[in-house]
Amino acid sequence: MGGLLEKVESVLDTGKLMNKNLTSQSRRHITIIEDDKALNDGIVLALKNTEFTFTQNYSLGEFCAGDPTDLIILDVNLPDGSGFDFLREYREASDTPVIILTAKDLETDEVTGLTLGADDYITKPFSLMVLRARIDKVLQKRQMFSGNSYSDDEYSFDFDRMEFLARGMSVELSKTEQKLLRLLIQNREQTLTRDMLIDAIWTDGAEYVDENALSVTIGRLRKKLSATERIQTVYGIGYVWRSR
16 A cells, blocks of 8 residues: 555556547446455446446455556455555545445445545445446546646646636636636537536535535636636526637
């Protein structure tokens, strides 16, 4: 466990390149870390004829941080360590989506996993159809955030460097504002519904998010970027970024 961060950091640049190539292909890769062989094999069996390929690990020690993957399915209780400890360290170097599996039906465990950066949380026993639906949702959400930069005659955004220019002037954006802007940019000229935006941006596991939070964030982003004409409201539906 102690060397996980170093391993991830040592291959970070290569991993990013490999992940770009990997996710551009039709078959996406899932890494499973689950010591229950029947469940581990069952997940692969249930999904093997779909667009996924797999790496099966039965302990944390088998996990190779340098291998590119699109998603990790992680058991919390493993023979050689805690999935929570693994996730805490892994999140310091990678934002690869992680779905947690656990036999504990405890709200505190769910909150812990989501706080540490898990993208979703499933309690055993569960239906493989439900798992597939969760996988699709997590990967779809991540795909919405694909792409790292944007520029036109007025704006220049570099999401990796967190550098945002509006008419040549640097603008500081909060993490939430960055997520919202990235969604709008990567789906420019397409209307995104309020429900879609709320679900994609507020991923902290909260069961209820005040819709006013989205309106407030939109307002702040428009003001900071002077982008009232670019970030347009589609009344009764949501918002859209207009390139011009």
